[in-house]
Amino acid sequence: MAAMQLQRTSTAPHAELTGIRPAGDRAILVELPSLEAVLSLQAQLTAHPQPGQIDVIAAATTILITADSPQSAQALAAHVRSLDLDAPADTESALVTIDVVYDGEDLDEVASLTGLGREAVVAAHTGQLWTAAFAGFAPGFAYLTGENPSLEVPRRRSPRTAVPAGAVALGGAYSAVYPRQSPGGWQLIGRTDAVMWDLDRENPALIRPGDTVRFQAVRAHAVVTEVPEASASRTPAEQQGSPGLAVRKPGLQATVQDLGRPGFASLGVSSAGAMDRGALRRANRMVGNAEGAAGIELLFGGLELEALTDQVLAVTGAAVPLEVTPGTDSAQASQRTTAVRHPACDAPFALLAGERLTVGNPSAGLRSYIGVRGGIGGAVALGSRSTDSMSGIGPKPLEAGTILPVQAAKPGSIVGHPEISPLPDQDGATVLRVVPGPRQDWFSPETLQDFLAREWTVTPQSNRIGLRLNGQPLTRSRDGELASEGTVRGAVQVPPEGQPVLFLSDHPVTGGYPVIAVVVHADLDKGAQLPPGTTVRFTAAASPAELPETPKESHA
Incomplete structure (x- = not known):
């Protein structure tokens, strides 16, 4: 890695903030006069993060800064106003070379729009250095700015429903590589087998903001590679947990969720996490976990779980009926209990080995949360076990037959008292x-x-x-x-x-x-x-x- 310094010419006008706008009560949107000023501010905030600063999301002429509280957001606004955007800022950068087969579906269209031939388009794309200005859209997707405007082209009138992973594209003044199959309206000029996003790498994104990129034309066939799934190899065995619960019926949509992975938006990764964070926190408190432990989020009920070993659970969120049955496949369970039980929501209860918990349809609310004493284990991706439906990071949604690992409860942790789950008024707006x-x-x-x-x-x-x-x-x-x-x-x-x-x-x-x-x-x-x-x-x-x-x- 080499240090990159953002330079300005002596004739450049003094860069001043265009404005700072509130984006809710925990974020500010900073408007800037140029991409150069954006890169300077982004570099300063990255190199010297302020108290309460979570995410710095750069775009063409704006930076969105998220904070951990309203007070931190206000302090960040004051700090940004004090910065000198003309002062050079050092940031870590690397030169990334990407081999490209230039046979994209829109290569002829780009040649026509730019007035260049196919060969001249390839020469222009490979003959300049590109700078990763900012990330977004998807994990590993970097907006690259070039040294000259010869390849500036409009996006397609009708976006494609599926652009393949590895597609090299142009859109407006930017170039980019699609890290995974996704919808997109950029002009496709080639393809690469470079893996743009890999959670098994120390830095998952191949191209990070501030990096320099050189495209290199090759004639060999490029095998387009999808984003690899998260590996459990980086998660210590004691954090993986041991088999504790089996999913017999997953219901409409059940996923593993914790409080998410804030702090990675600059790489195109949303925070994800539980939709009703208060409900997850309550479920964890009741079973003696830290509030951010991973649990189960389910939509409209319909989930059936079997305990493989003795467990302590709590169900919060939507108002749902709960039923515990002895189970039919465990001789041990039949010896321990034969009664059907109906535990209450918002209170801890035992689910013994062989017993099955069925979560019914809600009479109020939409999503339920199941806290499990010790917390759901499994692989950690960017500090979280949450399933992210947008980026595909984290475990897959639960299916019939899924075995959920459960971690051991921390020594000294105690089961908590029942709590009340506040729900929106179902009768009025x-x-x-x-x-x-x-x-x-x-x-x-x-x-x-x-x-x-x-x-x-x-x-x-x-x-x-x-x-x-x-x-x-x-x-x-x-x-x-x-x-x-x-x-x-x-x-x-x-x-x-x-x-x-x-x-x-x-x-x-x-x-x-x-x-x-x-x-x-x-x-x-x-x-x-x-x-x-x-x-x-x-x-x-x-x-x-x-x-x-x-x-x-x-x-x-």
């Missing part, structure tokens, strides 16, 4: 407090008031990525498109059709639709418990000092 912006200026004051005054219905298309809402469409006051920039959990994006989308745990780390408002951190758990057909109303939040205190986010 759930009120979510928001901080307007950061892009409320893309809407008229009247549209913003309409957004706050109307009720919105949760649609069946909602998932862990976001709540899709339906109501009277909102209209923008500006034409054109917003350049992609960082987004946060709780952001309410407004696509062109005008129906809002509330981002949740597995949201993309960048987005190109204007965010009209951001739900405050204290109200995010409510969104996890809203089933399709329920209604939501947004209201402007009080000042950060008046908001209730909630647990800080962290890397732990």
Whole structure:
């Protein structure tokens, strides 16, 4: 690795902040005059992180900074204002060479759009150095800026539903390599077998912000390689746990979740984690775990678990009926108990070897959480065991036959007392407090008031990525498109059709639709418990000092 210093010419104007906008109560969006200023600020914040700083998400002319509390966000805003963006900033960088077979489906189209022949396009792409300005869209996807604008081309009018892993592409002023198969609208000019994202590497991303990239034309056939699955090799055996629970019926959607993996958004990785974090924390407290231990998140009930060894469990979140039966395949279980039991939610209970727990359909709420004494074990990916449906990081969703390892309880830990799970009102609209912006200026004051005054219905298309809402469409006051920039959990994006989308745990780390408002951190758990057909109303939040205190986010 070599130190890279961001240089400015003596004729460059003084770089000053264009503005700092709140992005909810725990993040700020910093607007900057140029990509050069973005890279300078990103390098300074990365080299000298401030107290409470979690993520620094760079884009073309903005940086989104997330914090662990409203107070930290305010302090970060003051710190950013004090920085000299003309001061060179050192950052670690590397030269990455990528072999490319230039036979992409859009190579002729790019040649036509640029006025260059096929060979000249290849020569221009390989004949310059590219700098990784920022990451986003997907883990391992780096936006690369070139030394000259000869290859600047528009994105496709109609995006492809599936771009293969390893595709080398151009979009606007950037080049990139798709790390995994995904939808995309960039122009494809070639392919590589370079693995852009691999959790078994010390640095999973092959290209990190600040790195320099050189593309090299090769004639050999490139075997496109998908993103490898996470390996358990880096997780110590004592943290893997021993077989403790078997999934007999997984229900509609059951996954392993903890409090997520904040701090990796600059690599295109969302924090993920439990949708209703308060419910997971309560379940863990009741079984004597640390609040961030991994448990099970399930949607609409329907899960059936069998204990392979004696366990202590607690179920929180949605109001669901629980039933424990002796099981039919264990002679030991039949000798110990023959009675069917119905444990209460929000209280710890024993599940003995051979017994089966069935979680029924909720009468209120949507998602349930099962805490297991000791915590669910298994492989750790970027410090978390959470399943991330957006990036594909973490364990697969649970299936019939899945064996869940359970870690040993820590010495001295005790089972906790029953707690109450607060659930949104199912009979009326759930009120979510928001901080307007950061892009409320893309809407008229009247549209913003309409957004706050109307009720919105949760649609069946909602998932862990976001709540899709339906109501009277909102209209923008500006034409054109917003350049992609960082987004946060709780952001309410407004696509062109005008129906809002509330981002949740597995949201993309960048987005190109204007965010009209951001739900405050204290109200995010409510969104996890809203089933399709329920209604939501947004209201402007009080000042950060008046908001209730909630647990800080962290890397732990």
